Amino acid sequence: MTTATAVRPHRVTPARVLRSEWHKLWTIRSTWINLVATSVLTLGMGVGIGAAYDGSGEGGLDTVVFVLLGTQFATINLAVLGILATAGEYSTGQIRTTMTAVPRRLPVLWAKAAVLAAVALPLCLWTNLLTFPLAQAFLTDTDQSAALGDPGVLRGLAGNAAALTLLTVMALGLGAVTRSIPIAIGAYIGLVMIVPEVLTVLPYAVVDDAVRYFPAQALQSLTAARPAPDALSPGAALLTLALWAAVSLAAAASTLRRRDV
Numbered sequence: 001m002t003t004a005t006a007v008r009p010h011r012v013t014p015a016r017v018l019r020s021e022w023h024k025l026w027t028i029r030s031t032w033i034n035l036v037a038t039s040v041l042t043l044g045m046g047v048g049i050g051a052a053y054d055g056s057g058e059g060g061l062d063t064v065v066f067v068l069l070g071t072q073f074a075t076i077n078l079a080v081l082g083i084l085a086t087a088g089e090y091s092t093g094q095i096r097t098t099m100t101a102v103p104r105r106l107p108v109l110w111a112k113a114a115v116l117a118a119v120a121l122p123l124c125l126w127t128n129l130l131t132f133p134l135a136q137a138f139l140t141d142t143d144q145s146a147a148l149g150d151p152g153v154l155r156g157l158a159g160n161a162a163a164l165t166l167l168t169v170m171a172l173g174l175g176a177v178t179r180s181i182p183i184a185i186g187a188y189i190g191l192v193m194i195v196p197e198v199l200t201v202l203p204y205a206v207v208d209d210a211v212r213y214f215p216a217q218a219l220q221s222l223t224a225a226r227p228a229p230d231a232l233s234p235g236a237a238l239l240t241l242a243l244w245a246a247v248s249l250a251a252a253a254s255t256l257r258r259r260d261v
Contacts, residue, residue: 012102014111020101021111025085025119034081035119038074039127043134045070050135055142062224063146064156067135068128075164075219076189078120079171083184085112086252087175105256109176113169113249120168124161132157152225159222159234166241167192167215173248177255192216213240 025031046067086109089095102108132148139145146153175184196214199207211217212232221227221237232240 012104012107014107017102017107017111018114021108021115025115028084028088030084030088031081034077034084035123038077039123041074041077042068042070042124042127043131045073046131046135047138050138050144053139053142053144055144061144062156062226062228063144064132064153064160064225065220065223066144067132067139068157068160068223070131071124071128071160071164071219071223072216075167075192078124078164078168079188079192080185081120082116082168082171083175083181083188085116085175086172087179087181087184090179091181106253109249109252109256113172116168116172117165120165121161124164125158128157128161146225150225155234156223156225159238160219162238163219163222163241166245167219169245170215170241170248173245173250173252176252177248179255215241215244218244 046069049069050067089098098108099105129148132153136146148154148157171184171188174187175181178184178187192215196211196216199211212221212230218232218237218240221232222234222241224231227233227237231237
């Protein structure tokens with residue numbers, strides 16, 4: 001006589017959802033491509049700019065911002081990574097399997113955001129810490145010469161990494177809201193790069209004040225070792241980017257709860 005073995009029901013826990021999203025992220029080839037491209041762009045442009053700089057023409061630009069100009073392009077790679085983590089699943093239909101395994105849905109969103117932040121932050125930080133001294137090797141005796149120990153430099157390098165991480169999380173939220181890779185990428189580029197530039201041509205002081213709180217401007221304020229007098233302080237810039245990311249995630253959470261997959 002055989003005895004039936006009781007099967008314990010599978011429990012969905014935050015730790016299991018995190019492990020699932022971590023494994024899922026690293027099994028996608030585009031993850032490796034985007035992460036490598038992010039580091040290569042930042043490092044390559046930083047060293048290239050340092051090697052090509054002749055000591056004239058950029059006297060008004062902050063040293064850390066100058067060396068990390070490549071991150072303005074690298075942020076697009078990270079944004080695509082964030083968008084693929086959400087909108088990419090809708091395009092392949094994998095989201096149905098994901099939400100069947102986690103019926104409450106929202107833990108999936110939080111896990112995706114946490115995993116992306118855990119990957120983006122150390123990657124950007126170590127890339128910045130490597131890029132700066134390598135670029136500075138070519139900037140000796142120029143107006144852009146600086147050392148890691150100079151006031152504001154380490155804070156600027158770390159602030160840039162934090163800003164890029166928050167922008168990646170914001171892009172993840174856009175992907176979850178739009179559920180479309182091209183629409184989410186277009187929305188991200190428009191919000192971060194195009195809309196602020198369009199607004200700056202308007203002859204209104206209130207618009208100039210508002211533009212300071214857009215993501216790209218907050219990124220530059222957080223990156224600068226010596227922020228410009230009319231720019232946000234590093235603390236205000238960090239809070240601004242955190243709010244952008246939070247609003248994006250809140251919109252994504254609302255969409256997940258209200259709409260079918």
